[in-house]
């Protein structure tokens with residue numbers, strides 16, 4: 001039990017909420033406070049495992065009344081680890097798993113604690129899907145609030161582009177609706193501005209008719225990397241909206257440590273067109289492993305999950321490319337050869353199609369130029385590897401900086417990237433600050449990639 005919060009107040013909180021209030025003296029405390037990134041080791045005074053919006057209201061008011069810092073967890077995946085507070089109130093929405101699909105409107109009301117695999121399972125029953133991440137264990141809430149890129153984005157835009165309404169609990173503990181009609185400025189800011197404006201309790205999404213896609217992964221020898229990057233640049237530049245592509249230098253999943261190049265694809269249109277795209281990928285070099293074919297969309301979304309186990313240690317850096325030249329590729333291949341961990345990789349995500357037809361300031365996610373994003377995913381198993389792996393990510397990012405722009409995707413920023421937040425929001429920054437002044441002038445919600453009021 002923490003010293004900073006009176007026992008009687010915690011007892012009252014326990015009585016007041018439908019979910020649980022977990023404190024350090026509870027047996028479950030250590031497992032509940034854990035998030036995806038094993039480097040995060042923070043101890044909240046209390047974790048409110050919310051069951052509904054009323055629980056969130058009570059948790060916000062409790063924190064304010066006792067002057068405690070607030071953190072908010074959705075899926076708990078963010079590598080910066082700001083879903084957990086040291087000594088404050090962790091508002092845990094991960095326990096809110098409700099989802100209702102309306103097949104006649106193709107709209108989905110999803111509570112904030114769903115992961116994308118849970119969301120996908122619910123919508124797949126109706127032959128529907130919404131753009132989520134490329135890894136299905138990621139949370140709907142954090143991913144959507146920051147932008148949300150994924151396998152369906154070429155055709156259907158980012159997750160934010162599919163949000164029609166959000167229910168939010170603000171810094172005063174009031175329940176607000178944010179949509180085109182009510183609080184439209186908040187609605188704008190929530191679509192990219194992260195957890196800066198309140199606690200999202202649920203989202204209303206558009207869903208689309210997607211069931212069997214043509215997708216999967218194809219792996220090649222790392223020696224083929226230069227010609228594969230060249231192929232990828234040309235092939236992706238002509239990709240139709242239906243085809244979303246990701247390319248990565250990673251390690252073979254068998255634990256051998258073999259370095260490989262993987263190309264992942266998802267074609268959500270005509271199967272014959274999907275097969276043609278797959279043939280082009282297969283023909284780019286000699287595949288070591290060809291897992292391309294028709295797949296249910298929810299399976300496509302799980303193909304990369306095993307590469308990112310919960311509890312592994314993570315340190316990432318990311319930015320958008322200015323250009324990918326022969327020099328860029330040579331530098332990437334050279335740095336990849338020096339990775340200290342066989343769990344780490346370099347991932348390039350291609351932006352095109354529907355994502356790029358939304359004006360840069362129409363939502364608070366401004367990255368609407370066609371192009372590529374790079375993520376250096378430093379992942380390793382235990383703390384003995386911390387120094388070497390963090391150094392590898394930092395040095396690699398330094399080497400690649402000349403090829404990168406200032407722009408960054410806020411959901412990939414790390415704990416030490418605070419100085420890059422303004423650049424990440426680019427032309428949306430001033431309006432975001434203004435909305436922050438309206439809805440959270442005291443910066444109650446600051447454990448995030450913060451937009452100071």
Ligand SMILES: Cc1cc2nc3c(=O)[nH]c(=O)nc-3n(C[C@H](O)[C@H](O)[C@H](O)COP(=O)(O)OP(=O)(O)OC[C@H]3O[C@@H](n4cnc5c(N)ncnc54)[C@H](O)[C@@H]3O)c2cc1C
Pocket residue numbers: 035036072073074075076077078079081082083084093112132133134135138139140141142143144145146147148149150194195196198199200201308411412447448449
């Ligand atoms: C393995 C892995 C794969 C990823 N793949 C993708 C991908 O394909 N596409 C992509 O776009 N991103 C991807 N990401 C990044 C991901 O979008 C962010 O990490 C995102 O923040 C995760 O959301 P979460 O809810 O799981 O995380 P959390 O850590 O729970 O939340 C992150 C932050 O979001 C805010 N937040 C969370 N829930 C709420 C809520 N209910 N109300 C208000 N604020 C809230 C809080 O500020 C919190 O600190 C990936 C991350 C990982 C680790």
